[in-house]
Amino acid sequence: MADHVLDRPPEGAAADWTIAQDWSAYSAADHETWDILFARQQQQLPGRAAKAFLRGLEVLRLSKPGIPDFAELNDRLHAATGWQVVAVPGLVPDEVFFDHLAHRRFVAGNFIRRRDQLDYLQEPDVFHDVFGHVPMLADPVFADYMQAYGEGGLRSLGFGALDKLARLYWYTVEFGLVREEGGIRLFGSGIVSSHGESRFALDDPSPHRVAFDLERVMRTRYRIDDYQQVYFVIDSFEDLLRQTIETDFAPLYGRLAALPDLGPADLLPGDVLITRGTQTYASERAGG
Template sequence: MPHFTAVRPPEAAPDWTVPQEWGQYSAQEHGVWDHLFARQSRLLPGRVAPAFLEGLDILRLSKPGIPDFAELNARLMDATGWQVVAVPGLVPDAVFFDHLANRRFVAGRFIRKPDQIDYLEEPDIFHDVFGHVPLLANPVFADYMQAYGRGGQRAGELGAIERLARLYWYTVEFGLIRGKQGLQIYGAGIVSSFSETLFALKDPSPNRLGFDLGRVMRTRYRIDDFQQTYFVIDSFEDLLRQSLETDFAPLYRALDGSSDLGVADVLDSDRVDHRGTQAYALAKAHRQGDRTP
């Protein structure tokens, strides 16, 4: 979940938005977008939730070059009433939640360098727009994102931002869904990554567990590498239903009495699609001299 605590840059409006300045992108920058788009477009069919591919078509994101937010927003507003707003980087939690609650998705306007094709620490416009925005053309997922924003505003008052951040991480960023042909991806962190698309679905290393709201909120996550556990939802409708029907205040209170779970833990009560070997994480930890990933 994007968050930041620094002082608002002088060029940003009070809500932290800035002009996209689409005309300032170089040919090389448009080329990086086109390369990433082509690579993921070849990889995703059959692996990604159909709603994602439908969103690509609705929003015409296959048009060459970095999308112009003005054009993109005209189509997105028609579809679900959402819009994309440019920001200078990561934004404070309160700003992030306010934008989501009002059906605005914040996106960085910079794009990675050619030597950062496969990994970038801070989310760029390809991650934010290609990864996130197609599902905002889906009415059910669009409503879930707005519900999440409103929930975030309440979580701040209840001191539960970290709990809710885990929900965002394991759904919006790194979520899996049960499709007619088996497990599929929908989280933006996976969808926008060539290597994690393959890892999340087929590698024997990570756990793939059935989604449970309280379980997810207890579970720590990796911010520096592939996930060691992915949670699988049954449908976007069920995800939205749980977010709207759950009274989060008593859930947060109940979780305060529970210990956090590790990134690779599997409980007897979990619905297990696949119990991971954790071979990837263990091998990496061994190379780095730490045997406890």
């Protein structure tokens, strides 16, 4: 769900854009980079990440040293929820992305960032895609949500509303928070795979934290270049799935077309505010 340089599968890719992971091609330095990233997130996330995410790490045995071999990973993932991970050469067209999700296939880059990119990488790598996303796919409810999202994405292509649906993915799958055991926990892949944002999203006074509302989320633009200025908090994964399945998106897209988009820091009178952010971080970054 971004701009794509390629309009057809590159040489060596299948018609559905998948490629071999080529696990044997990873260097010792590649595996060491994964281990560094994994170790610091494993230390940071207990008590902060959603139980479903932490449970997924255990079910999939991602603590095993080195970059996971997709073949071994898929044996465990498919047994848990019927999903599998497939390697792709980079960002894929939207219809390809949605079709894979609709058929319980999660596309993942097979490269890993350089050592000087530990804290930020613009294009998702194997750590973001596998560590960040795949543990949640071992949860049956979230796994169903992701399939429903893919099916909805394919339908959205006929309504010209892809930008609106992309916001739902961004503010849930990538940067979502969930109420859990009297507190708020992380589950979005962009947060749990980021050493800095996994603290910022919960602890920093700067961002707004707003109770999830489907229409509100789909009106809200997002940041692709820095930490988010707003995070939306779902009540449960069951409720997120229910809303996605029960909502008739055709009239929703019609309503959204008549409403102005909201900026990432905007608040509405009807928002259920969990935390009113100071927006200090974003202001300082803009001024700097």
